[in-house]
Amino acid sequence: MTKMNLFSTTVCAVAAAVFLAGCGKSEPGAPGATTGGSSSGASGEVIKVGEFASLTGKEATFGQSSHEGTAMAIEEINAAGGLLGRKLELVTEDTQSKAGEPATVVNKLVSRDNVVAVLGEVASSRSLEAAPICQQSKIPMISPSSTNPKVTESGDFIFRVCFIDPFQGTVMANFASKTLNAKKVAVFTDVKSDYSKGLAKFFKEQFTKNGGTIAGELDYNGGDKDFKGQLTAIKSENPDAVFVPGYYTDVALICIQAKQLGLNVPFMGGDGWESEDLVKIGQGAVENHYFSTHYHPDVGSETSKKFVANYKKHYNGKTPDALAACGFDSAAVLADAIKRAGSTDGQKVRDALAATKDFDGVTGKITINEKRDATKSAVILQIKDGKYKYLTTVNP
Amino acid sequence: MMHSGAKRSLIIAIVAAVLLTPLLEWIAHTHSTKYFNTYYLGIGIDIAINVILAVSLNLINGHTGQFSLGHAGFMAVGGYTAAKLTLALQSHTLLWINPILFGGSLLLGGLMAALVGFAVGVPSLRLRGDYLAIVTLGFGEIIRVVFQTTEFFGAATGLPGIPNWTNFGWGWSLAAITVFVVACIVNSTYGRGFIAVHDDEVAASAMGINPVRYKVTAFVTGAFFAGIAGGLFAHHKRFLSPTSFDFMKSIDIVVMVILGGMGRTPGVIAAAVILTVMPEVLRGFAEYRMIIYSLLIIGLMMLRPQGLFAIGKRTVKT
Amino acid sequence: MEWFFQQLINGLALGAIYALIALGYTMVYGVLRFINFAHSDVLMLGAFAAYFVTPAIWKIFPAQSITGALLITLVTALLCAGMGILIELLAYRPLRKRPKLTVLITAIGVSLFIEFTCQHKAVFGSKTRPFPQLLPMHDFHIGNLLVNSNDIVVLGVTVVLLVALWFIVQKTKIGTAMRAVSFNMQAASLMGINVNRIVSFTFGLGSALAGIAGILYSMKAPGIEPLMGIQPGLRAFIAAVLGGIGNLPGAALGGIVIGIVETYAGGIAGVSNYRDGIAFAMLIGILIFRPAGLLGKTTIEKV
Structure with missing residues (x-):
């Protein structure tokens, strides 16, 4: 009994400590805290x-x-x-x-x-x-x-x-059919994410309008770590390219497992891909893949x-x-x-x-x-040697 | 039958909630201060919704001794049904018709949830304890996945543009009705059966009580009120997304029931209030908030395992 | 046909990991009769432990060597075992005589505590980190099939651990004591078994398995973050119930079944979007016909 009370007291003490730590915190830029401003605002x-x-x-x-x-x-x-x-x-x-x-x-x-x-x-x-x-x-x-x-x-x-999704989806669909000359593209979307679903929808619309066919539409759940079931199915369709409008955390793992399964076609994605973590996690597996995003520092403005x-x-x-x-x-x-x-x-x-x-x-x-x-405008980048290489700018 | 005293308190509670609403809303909108504003009013409605959820789950988990982890699923069914109905039928010209429509769609949402509760309950209530828990959790998740993939219900994007019809009066009136109905059921002669099933199923069936019937009744009633709460939630947040109804939501409700003391309605209400207000109070601690919240749950279970408020007459045997 | 076998390989490799995690759930359930919600977080801690231990070990042993990998696994397993024992000691032991639901809620609290603490930027932060490649990778071609060395490692390790576990539980003294405690805690303690020690040992063993599963899972999907345990944890939990909770071979079987079914379902367009619900649907289907799970024994209620 005493041991139990001791522990619950400790739990409460830790809670209190965390509480106080939270109070005493005033680090700038800390979430939840207020950033900037001054208590003694001169101009009111x-x-x-x-x-x-x-x-x-x-x-x-x-x-x-x-x-x-x-x-x-x-x-x-x-x-x-x-x-x-x-x-x-x-x-x-x-x-x-x-x-x-x-x-x-x-x-x-x-x-x-x-x-x-x-x-x-x-x-x-x-x-x-x-x-x-x-x-x-x-x-x-x-x-x-x-x-x-x-x-x-x-x-x-x-x-x-x-x-918005329609613009970015169209940009990538045109890129797939005109630059990559892809005829058959598989689409692999995150069923939990409206972003992924939206982008996929507009990509499919434009790509079929360009005369391409969609070979296989599969889904994953954002946060999944195993994609081999879906990727094997995609591979059996022999697509020219795969469109994965997801976030980099999932995309990196998808690319790794695709490579393990021998699915060596270009992968494409949207701005959800852009993060240095894509390359850090995906390493060699994301090499040569393409995505669209907002800007690239090399060609961007000052x-x-x-x-x-x-x-x-x-x-x-x-x-x-x-x-x-x-x-x-x-x-x-x-x-x-x-x-x-x-x-x-x-x-x-x-x-x-x-x-x-x-x-x-x-x-x-x-x-x-x-x-x-x-x-x-949107830019299209390719991953080369672990860096993002600028390919082209698409104006609306 | 219930005493007329209980009925009178119910009527007083509803009248008070309905009459207070315009006053509170007027103050919140015109005299918004740091101490009272629409944010606090909104939390007041959140509390009412959670009270409905916790009290209805208490009928299943507390009084009848079953262990359901799928309450959020029933809430989703009620919420989506009610929201779809009002979105389809709401009138912009005949404004007086909207409260009637709202009441109707809440009711229908509740009935839909009860129907799903029946469909889920009949096969799964043969199972016991942890098996039942995992099966109800499973049904809850399956319901969520269905909403997540159905384009008609907005799929992953969610269902926007639901009218803002849930107010303080609706929330608390329905909370009062839930408490009243659950109390009526449990305290009636018929309702003694729930407690008998909870205490000893075998003995209960020897006494001529059909445990399956009681379990299904508890399950369907609980699901009905969860559906109502879902409808209120939809018209309060004005937006529905499948992620609102994942299994963490079910667990939140279970924590309220257990913290309040299984089978003790006053305790469960108090726990629902505390567990709704606590995360809001902790907001100032930002990233420490959920750490503190989890520590408090552990601490409370250590210090007050019989539930925060050991009031009410039931002593629980497990 | 090729598709069928490729998916079988994928499913087995996934199911083996689920099986390892499910064993932990089922062992703890067997002894203490409650679901240890924090188990999936031990898996995550295992992955992070390996992440931090690896650079140190690679200084002594060459990177990607088998000895290095074994040592990393051993250290991780020990750390996780310690973690599991600590969780039991601090959070569950004081509640041993309390209603099971109290312990269950505490377990949920512990799980949330670990997750939110690890998400805090002073601990691990919520960013996904790249998990180091512990072993060199090879592809093996069998006809048209492609088998990755990782999959073979995962399957091999699982089989070895399953045999070892079976040996511990069935052939050793401590295993006999574990079974005794699981059968009847009070009677076991009357027979001179130190119940606390056995419970600690069970938690340690289960958590070590979770830690190793964490490494295997991260080798498969080398991005680790504080919430990575939730999804495999839930699946493994289903697997444990599917096999009959408390039953060790059942947990292993359940894990493999769920891994395979999920992989096949994931590979069918139009079904893959229901993947989160498939494991549950299967569980419900089986429990309705076999209420105690695949290998579980139906206990007769005593009056």
């Missing part, structure tokens, strides 16, 4: 910007990347003197990669923290959940990397700074190059992935809109956002179109 109030991201749970690694980009943008803006003479404060909430959470946390950001705008999320389904709340409260929301077309259809306060350098400095030499770049752009586009609006009023910021034209973002020139989506 700070401008609060809300962010919701999947910082824990199944998709934590994507949410954290995006958050790092956003947090860095806010810090850079503050270092440059802030906006309208005021500092920015980023209030970040974690969605635990779970549906049901975004509605709660965005409600909190809007009604309790009184943020002027909301940034987030990576996953389209979670952005879709948050969008009606921002729309109803007339708070502009900018999604950094939700590519499902439905997201911005939620209302005129909902924006995004990335391209802004992109500066971003990559600063990010590396800021996060111990880590190379930014596509999600980090989009996260950065979401904050930068918002800051630009607030500056042009000269106010933090929701309606004025919204109007300024809608008028964004040729904004010099990290991921390219961003113009917000009438559907509140970003119109910008």
Whole structure:
């Protein structure tokens, strides 16, 4: 009995310790904590910007990347003197990669923290959940990397700074039929991910329109580690290429197992592939494969190059992935809109956002179109010697 | 039959919840402060939904002594059914019809869930203990996978654009009704059978109680209310995605029941409140939040294994 | 035909890993009658242990050598065994006499604790890390079939471990004690068996198997992250129940069956998207006809 009490006391003590550690923490850029801003704001109030991201749970690694980009943008803006003479404060909430959470946390950001705008999320389904709340409260929301077309259809306060599935799917379909001269392509999608399903749908539409045939459509569940069952089936169809619109964590393993099965055809994917981890995990197996993404530092503008350098400095030499770049752009586009609006009023910021034209973002020139989506070009890269080699730019 | 006193409390609870709603909403919208705003109001609704889930699961796991891990699946069935109905039938002109439609779709969602509960319950209730647990978990997952792959229900993208009809009044009225119905069932002469099945199945059947019938009744009733909760959830979050209903959600509900004390309704309600509020309070601790949450669960099980609140008359034998 | 055999190989290699994990679930269940939810997290800890141990061992032994790999496996197994014993000692032992459900919830708590702690950036972080290639890889061509050396290693290790486990449980003194405790804990302790020691040993053995399964799983899919245990853990758990929980050969059989069925189902277009539900559907189908699992014995309720 005493032993038990001793242990439960220890458990509670550890809980308390963690509690206090959480309190005492004020590391800049830490998720959940507020970034930037100053308690002794000289010019009175700070401008609060809300962010919701999947910082824990199944998709934590994507949410954290995006958050790092956003947090860095806010810090850079503050270092440059802030906006309208005021500092920015980023209030970040974690969605635990779970549906049901975004509605709660965005409600909190809007009604309790009184943020002027909301940034987030990576996953389209979670952005879709948050969008009606921002729309109803007339708070502009900018999604950094939700590519499902439905997201911005939620209302005129909902924006995004990335391209959408139909564009990227078409780009890769044209690449497959025109550059790779593929006639038969197998499609391997993540059934849990709306991003993967969406991209696959538009790829298939365009590819069949180009006269190609889809040889085998198989699915996996994001987070799976064994893909051999599906890959063996794909191999027996003898495709010219395989389109895998997934995230790099799964894609790297898919490429490794495909190689083990002797499936040596080009693999193609979308911006979910872009991360240095793709090459680190996939190593030789991802060599010579192709994917489309937002930018490439080699051909990007000065802004992109500066971003990559600063990010590396800021996060111990880590190379930014596509999600980090989009996260950065979401904050930068918002800051630009607030500056042009000269106010933090929701309606004025919204109007300024809608008028964004040729904004010099990290991921390219961003113009917000009438559907509140970003119109910008995509680049196609190939993995060569563990590096991303620039192939071509496709304009919308 | 229940005493009229219980009926009176039910009516008072419903009237209070319905009357309070406009007042609370008015304050939250016009006098939003750090201390009261729509976020807190939303958590109030979350609590009501979790109370319905926990109390209905308590009928299965607590009172009847079965071990179901598939409650989130029934919630999903109810949620998707209700949401699809309102999306198809909602009227933008005849606004008075919408509350009736909402009530109807919640009911239908509940009935759908009960039907699925029946289909799941009849074959699987032959199993005992851990086998039953894993089979119900399996059914819950299969239900989720079906929604995840069915284009009609939005598949992986989810179902957006559900009207925002769940409010404080709806949530708490239905929570009160759930508590009332479960209490009525358990405290009736018929309901003694549940406790008999829980305590000793063999002895119960020797006394002429048909355990399978009781188990199925508990299962179907529990599934019905889980379906209602799913409908409320859909119209509260205004968005449905299969990931809301994975087995972690079922486990969350089970934790509420066990923490509250199996078979003790007041304790289970209190646990539902605490386990909904706790993660929100811990939000300030960001990445430490879930670590603290898991430690608290372990600590509570060590210190109060009989459930947080050993109130109510049932003593549980396992 | 070629497709059929290739899938059989894939399925066996996957099923062997499930079998190893399922053994841990079933052993703990046999002794303590509860499902150790934290078992899948021990698998993850095993993968991470190997990840951190490998560079150190490769300094002494040449990289990708068989001795190196064996040593890494041994160290990982020991670390995981220690971890399993520690979890039992701290979290489950104080609750030994409590209702099983209490222990079950504690196990869920422990599992969440390990997962969220490891996801924290001060521990492992949520990023996927590349797992080192422990052994050189070869492809073997048998006719049109392609067998990877990894698959052979996985199958070989599983068979060796199964035989070793069978030997421990059936032929050694401690194994006899394990069976006695599993049969009746109270009677066993009256016979002079130190129940606590046996329970610790069971946890250690099960966790060591989970750790080795973690290595094998990471060799197959060399990307490791703190939540990697959940999915194989759930499948192995199903496998244990499918085979008849508490029954060792049953767990091995269940693992192999699930691995094979899942692989075949995964290879059929239009079915592969239901893959998460297939193992469960099969389990439900079998339990309805054999309520105690494939090899489990139906116990008659005593009045």
